[in-house]
Amino acid sequence: MTPAARVAAAIAVLDQIQNGQPAEAALLAWSRSSRFAGSKDRAAVRDHVFDVLRTMRSSAAVGGGDTGRALMIGYLRNEGADLTAVFTGEGHAPAPLTDEEAAHTADMLEQERCDWPDWLWQPLVDVYGDDAASVAMAQRERANVFIRTNSQRISRDRLICDLRDFEIGAEPVDGSATALRILTNPRRLQQSPAWEDGLFDMQDASSQIAIERLPIIEGAKVLDYCAGGGGKSLGMADRGASVTAHDGDPARMKDIAPRAKRAGVRIAVSPQVPKGASFDGVLCDAPCSGSGTWRRTPDAKWKFTPARLAALNEIQLSILNTAQKYVTADGWLAYATCSVIEAENRGVVDQFVSQNANWTVVDELRLRPTADGDGFYQAILQRT
Numbered sequence: 456m457t458p459a460a461r462v463a464a465a466i467a468v469l470d471q472i473q474n475g476q477p478a479e480a481a482l483l484a485w486s487r488s489s490r491f492a493g494s495k496d497r498a499a500v501r502d503h504v505f506d507v508l509r510t511m512r513s514s515a516a517v518g519g520g521d522t523g524r525a526l527m528i529g530y531l532r533n534e535g536a537d538l539t540a541v542f543t544g545e546g547h548a549p550a551p552l553t554d555e556e557a558a559h560t561a562d563m564l565e566q567e568r569c570d571w572p573d574w575l576w577q578p579l580v581d582v583y584g585d586d587a588a589s590v591a592m593a594q595r596e597r598a599n600v601f602i603r604t605n606s607q608r609i610s611r612d613r614l615i616c617d618l619r620d621f622e623i624g625a626e627p628v629d630g631s632a633t634a635l636r637i638l639t640n641p642r643r644l645q646q647s648p649a650w651e652d653g654l655f656d657m658q659d660a661s662s663q664i665a666i667e668r669l670p671i672i673e674g675a676k677v678l679d680y681c682a683g684g685g686g687k688s689l690g691m692a693d694r695g696a697s698v699t700a701h702d703g704d705p706a707r708m709k710d711i712a713p714r715a716k717r718a719g720v721r722i723a724v725s726p727q728v729p730k731g732a733s734f735d736g737v738l739c740d741a742p743c744s745g746s747g748t749w750r751r752t753p754d755a756k757w758k759f760t761p762a763r764l765a766a767l768n769e770i771q772l773s774i775l776n777t778a779q780k781y782v783t784a785d786g787w788l789a790y791a792t793c794s795v796i797e798a799e800n801r802g803v804v805d806q807f808v809s810q811n812a813n814w815t816v817v818d819e820l821r822l823r824p825t826a827d828g829d830g831f832y833q834a835i836l837q838r839t
């Protein structure tokens with residue numbers, strides 16, 4: 456496919472998404488009906504679609520509409536591309552720009568330029584002040600790929616060398632003892648001998664920094680109360696904790712056993728927290744908007760609503776209220792989200808403390824989305 460034909464294909468996929476189809480389903484349907492497209496074509500079309508989804512608002516303003524075509528015009532115009540070289544109408548290229556399309560200009564509000572929902576703009580400014588724009592702008596960029604070194608099995612420097620032998624470039628992330636940023640060939644990671652040998656797992660750098668911050672001592676009994684696929688459980692086990700994984704939806708934990716086996720650690724998977732059980736530490740990696748990771752799931756940014764935020768706040772608070780019961784008298788309780796929205800971060804923690812005055816915040820971590828990792832929040836509490 457020519458570069459212009461890839462743009463035309465992305466326009467067709469975007470139209471399906473605008474008609475209500477989820478992004479992945481629309482891309483899959485296009486792939487299935489486009490047997491002529493090679494792997495590079497598929498990757499390029501996918502990149503175009505996600506580039507537009509991450510910048511939907513500014514692309515619509517600058518492109519003069521929200522059809523696939525207008526969005527792509529807006530995105531490419533924002534990027535400074537030569538539109539006349541792409542919109543030629545030749546072969547499978549999209550049709551030339553109309554006079555109206557060519558003449559369109561837009562004045563944008565700051566939140567529009569930053570591709571951030573209006574209703575969440577002021578809350579972002581309240582926390583990040585003049586940096587709100589850079590927090591929002593970070594979600595317009597493609598995310599880097601990060602891995603967590605399995606430090607029970609290999610040093611980070613040795614892992615860099617092993618990956619290099621497989622033509623995968625990696626470099627350490629500042630502020631983390633385990634995280635590596637993948638510089639080249641990320642698609643080869645899960646075919647590498649190091650993957651086969653369980654020397655690393657996939658995990659964003661911010662999650663790793665948060666896990667490293669937990670006051671875990673070798674052999675501590677820890678409950679991962681919202682374990683999901685077990686990323687945090689594995690990180691805590693790597694730090695020497697004896698981990699029990701729990702999740703309100705036990706089916707979400709199905710990958711934990713094989714992941715733990717590959718990593719060579721033991722994690723007890725427990726659909727019900729055993730009655731009367733207590734732990735030196737309990738981590739609540741709560742369900743949230745995911746606003747710190749919206750560059751990875753850009754359509755979520757536009758679907759999130761005030762009603763959903765209110766519902767999440769209730770769940771988040773009730774998780775903390777339940778989980779605290781499993782913490783020993785001098786143990787710790789950690790609350791984490793991959794969100795940059797304060798209402799589901801310190802907002803929830805403050806509500807919890809106002810209802811449970813015997814708990815106090817002893818540590819707080821707020822990571823912005825940057826090239827070094829996703830947006831992440833964590834508070835560690837202890838009883839007074």
Ligand SMILES: C[S@@+](CC[C@H](N)C(=O)[O-])C[C@H]1O[C@@H](n2cnc3c(N)ncnc32)[C@H](O)[C@@H]1O
Nearest residue numbers: 681682683684685686687702703704740741742
């Ligand atoms: C952010 S995800 C966890 C990600 C996981 N810790 C990881 O690192 O891969 C939040 C998890 O909370 C779970 N959850 C939702 N409501 C819950 C509840 N009331 N009690 C326990 N877990 C709950 C969800 O099923 C989901 O797996």
